[in-house]
Amino acid sequence: xxxxxxxxxxxxxxxxxxxxxxxxxxxxxxxxxxxxxxxxxxxxxxxxxxxxxxxxxxxxxxxxxxxxxxxxxxxxxxxxxxxxxxxxxxxxxxxxxxxxxxxxxxxxxxxxx
Numbered sequence: 001x002x003x004x005x006x007x008x009x010x011x012x013x014x015x016x017x018x019x020x021x022x023x024x025x026x027x028x029x030x031x032x033x034x035x036x037x038x039x040x041x042x043x044x045x046x047x048x049x050x051x052x053x054x055x056x057x058x059x060x061x062x063x064x065x066x067x068x069x070x071x072x073x074x075x076x077x078x079x080x081x082x083x084x085x086x087x088x089x090x091x092x093x094x095x096x097x098x099x100x101x102x103x104x105x106x107x108x109x110x111x112x113x
Contacts (some may be wrong), residue, residue: 020109021056021078026091027104029072034099043098044073050094051075054087079107 028047030040044063051058055077063073079087088105095103 021080022084022107023110024055024075024077024079024084024087025104025106026051026075026077027072027106028074028095028100029070030100031070031072035071039098040071043094043100046094046098047073047075047091047103050087050090051077054083054090055079078110 026047028043030043035043048061051061056079058075058077060076061074064071084107091103091105095101
């Protein structure tokens with residue numbers, strides 16, 4: 001087996017010569033009902049805009065069933081390593097402007113098997 005390069009979600013630690021895009025999953029929720037339905041819709045739209053601006057391509061976006069007792073949404077995208085810090089800063093700004101405690105982000109290389 002060949003040794004694979006360890007990739008972290010922080011571009012400061014990513015090698016400058018490593019140009020493979022990072023697969024990013026961003027998840028948000030409103031389980032605590034801090035946001036009204038209108039605010040939730042605007043929050044989702046704001047996160048979508050950040051993802052469109054930062055991503056090479058968005059592979060998936062979707063949310064909870066319409067009759068679920070909670071609201072959540074997820075985006076899966078391909079992001080260049082050098083854009084990761086900016087993506088995280090923009091997500092943080094949107095999160096804070098909508099009074100949310102957190103945004104979950106999972107990132108790493110995609111492995112085709």
